Amino acid sequence: MEYTREIIVPYGKIKFGTAGKQSLDGIREVDSIYPKTAELWKQYTEVWVEREFKTSKPIITTLNQVHGDSLHSVTSQQSRLSADRILEGDGLYTEIPKTMLVVRTADCVPVFLYSNKQQFVAMIHSGWKGTSLGITEKMIDTAIRLGYTQEELHLEIGPYIQGSDYEVESDVANLFSQFGETVLCKKGQGKFLLDVGIAIEKRVKEKFSKMGGVKNSHINVYRSPLYFSHRAKEEGRNLNFILWES
Secondary structure: OOEEEEEEEOOEEEEEEEEOHHHHHHHHHOOOOOOOOHHHHHHHHHHHHHHHOOOOOOEEEOEEOOOOOOEEEEOHHHHHHOOOOOEEOOEEEEOOOOEEEEEEEOOOEEEEEEEOOOOOEEEEEEOHHHHHHOHHHHHHHHHHHOOOOHHHEEEEEOOEOOOOOOEEEHHHHOOOHHHOOOOEEEEEOOEEEEOHHHHHHHHHHHHOOOOOEEEEOOOEOOOOOOOOOHHHOOOOOEEEEEEEEO
């Protein structure tokens, strides 16, 4: 897998990562084109999981992503029904084992969140819209309301398009102007370069100063041959997942 992490915690092992071109191109023998709907992407994801996780066989929960800030709790009942229902939103979290939370990205930021003490994992899809709405902070607030502390929560940002290659116009740039040149740089002729991942880092660190950890992979999907990028005019999507095994 192109990007993968395994973390040993008191309640088991957390796995999270991003599957890109090498992991997913092999599935095209099943279907010669990449899916166009959330329903077909779920079927595609199931084929990939069957190949990649043969022994653990997690239950998969995915989303119809809408570039907003809606979050969904995945309970044991919802997990059992996940084969028939696709939730609409951009964030998933769960407190049950062997449930894989999956979001798709092609330039947007995948955010992995977990507790290193108690049973909690979350997966977020955060483009510029979701970031401006504070979807990651909303997820952390949700975790804190559930009884988790800032100190036990760890966040990691996976592969996304870096600021050097993500051009936006003034309407989007105005939403991030307060974060300084590490997030937003003028390019000229009304164009700006925006680093959404660093914006997420800054927002989280400002609001949650006691977080157990905040990391950014700084992997640029636009320049890396391992990942799909919408701005590189690629149809595929990277599959970002997180789960914990008891």
